[in-house]
Amino acid sequence: IQMTQSPSSVSASVGDRVTITCRASQGISSWLAWYQQKPGKAPKLLIYAASSLQSGVPSRFSGSGSGTDFTLTISSLQPEDFATYYCQQADSFPLTFGGGTKVEI
């Protein structure tokens, strides 16, 4: 299953609302996760099952969608949110990631 993210990069300011899209090449129900990765660090799970917020993740992060189209929204961008975001399908092997979206100042 191919995962396609858009955009590949986005420029935004603190306080902006940011939306990242992920499209699966076939239906994956709600088997989708979102991760945040900062340079030199391991990825961090933000959202799983398309819309479930991982424990400890701020509520400004939200996920939606099912089937083939999914969205990660950051409601009010904070300085610590500048990072690269990846979607990942968990529907079937081989598990696959999107290409990433870099959120820049």
Added chain:
Amino acid sequence: QVQLVQSGGEVKKPGASVKVSCKASGYTFSNYDINWVRQAPGQGLEWMGWISTHNGNTNYAQKVYDRVTMTTDTSTSTAYMELRSLRSDDTAVYYCARGLVSGFYFDYWGQGTLVTVSS
């Protein structure tokens, strides 16, 4: 607290093998599966495979399936990933990641191990 601590960086020549370890602590090892994910320099994330810590079942990515072996040692709560016949395009940071019980999502990650393949 849950921790996954990986072995240190390696430099290997083409054709050699590498074995990366991932020692878990802070939870019951056999209750959560382990996945391995790699990231080439400046590139995205690539899933390499999954191992059940309960029964040792595995599933490997097509790209590496004939060169990779994933194992676990429940007595030491350690997972291993061995990659053989290394090529230059295997140069990457290799991560182990714990799988959620509710699905193939990765809630805790190791710190990463840089494997450099160079002649």
